[in-house]
Amino acid sequence: MAGSSALQEWKSGWLLVLAAGLGVSLGSIHIYATGLFIQPLEAEFGWSRAQITGGLSLLAVCGVLFSPVVGVAVDRWGSRRIAVPGSLFFCLSLMGLSLAGPSILSWWLLWGVVALAAVPLKPTVWSTAVSAKFTASRGLALAIMLCGTGVGSSLIPIVTHFLIGALGWRGAYVALGGLFAVIVVPALWLFFVDVRHQDKGRPQQALTGWTAREGLRTRQFHQLWIAALLVTTIIVGFVVHLVPMLNWAGLDRGTAVSIAGIVGVTSVAGRLIVGFLFDRQAGPPLGMASVSLPVFTALLLLLFPGSIPVILVAIFLLGLSVGGEYDAIIYLSTRYFGMRNFGTLFGFVAAALLAGVGLGPLIASHLYDQTGSYQSFLLLAIPAGALCAVLIGTLGRYPDHEAAPAAT
Incomplete structure (x- = not known):
């Protein structure tokens, strides 16, 4: 069915x-x-x-x-x-x-x-x-x-x-x-159509989900907002600084550039795999696994600097997360918020995602300028990524929006 x-x-x-x-x-x-x-x-x-x-x-x-x-x-x-x-x-x-x-x-x-x-x-x-x-x-x-x-x-x-x-x-x-x-x-x-507004801006179907006021008061909204900020800060910090980070880890520039290219390929694979699984598996555990992958990337780079086989695994995991983390935040937001006021509620989450895009490279640059090393950024990424995983993993069951009165 x-x-x-x-x-x-x-x-x-x-x-x-x-x-x-x-x-x-x-x-x-x-x-x-x-x-x-x-x-x-x-x-x-x-x-x-x-x-x-x-x-x-x-x-x-x-x-x-x-x-x-x-x-x-x-x-x-x-x-x-x-x-x-x-x-x-x-x-x-x-x-x-x-x-x-x-x-x-x-x-x-x-x-x-x-x-x-x-x-x-x-x-x-x-x-x-x-x-x-x-x-x-x-x-x-x-x-x-x-x-x-x-x-x-x-x-x-x-x-x-x-x-x-x-x-x-x-x-x-x-x-x-x-x-x-x-x-x-x-x-x-x-x-490009929005099925909620197909006749002079008036919704054509009953819309279920939280109102903006209800959603802003829920713990799930706040957990998704914080998780969105953390995960994009970590991942974009990784991606922007990946080549110099691999240089710092002991690879020459040519090798670093070649290995960094893996991220693009694996991100597409990660995006499609995560999207496919979200339609078939419980969302929070899958999302938790997706956003936790940068933790393992950081650990591997810290523990095995200069080891090309280990670094390949680390970058492969990072690529999967690059592809899956954004999907996880958006998909889970649709399931928890519902479609009644999704645009309003997700607008705040999107602001957190965009803030993370700006903060990640800035934090990584500042820490490197202060220490001459990416070790501080990697050490920061581990607890931040773990917290993000906990926030996603403890979202709980999807709300039963269908049982609530629908907006028309």
Whole structure:
């Protein structure tokens, strides 16, 4: 029966997942493309790398501040009304970066526009629409949607490199924004829907789950919020510093770069495996296992520095966690919060996820600068990861939202 229900969901919803995956990929374009513009901008304007990448900090700040607002908007008007115009605005803002220079202030001002344009592309928008459509196969649907970041990490640097070589950095920004506008915006217009809001913004089905006020008072909400902050802080700290961390552990740079590449492959595998299992196993124990993997990575790097076989195992485990931790937080949030006010409640959790993205590299950098070693970061990751696992593992049984009065 469950298999039949899942099949029906995929028959009617696979295009929605595809469109949401494209939206996720669009939302990551600045992460994977910016590095390729550094050298051309340095050569033309003489800006430092810190100045060039400083614009990315604006996106993190806006994401943390406005994610809860986006969540409220998604509940009120539906994901589609946020995503379609938001994606077009973001593509235009990306094209606008071609107008930068010679003053660094112009660059930062244009990145401020990009940061505001990126607000409607936050995880709440995509995960709410997919979760509302899928129930029996929600875990796998969310996992496939989030593979959009993997596609982005693979293709965006290649496309960007080609465009800069062919058109220069200004033309590349215009072409990149235009290319994504032509591909992503029509796909969202045609296939991206929020089944809760399909008729002039009015919900078309009874919605079950906690109200925003109820959810904000539950221990599960607070545990998921803290776990989201901790797990992204740990994992993003690992990922950003992985190559220099492996250098510190005794590997030469070439070997470190090769081994670090394992993370990308195993993250996709981890994402799909975890998503598949969530539809078939109890969520908290599976989520606990997923978020605890960085603890073992830290232990192995501390206990066996320079051992390539052990480091390979450590990085393999890290990759699985990179793929599974985000899925775990989103999936478990859908099951505990329900869909009545999911956007509002998950907006706060998404803010914690984005805060962790900014904090992780910063903490790892600070500890290294103070000690000249990554040992302090690894020692910190062990209890932090263990606490995260405990928070996920003690969430308890899913609430029976179906037994409560539904919103219409």
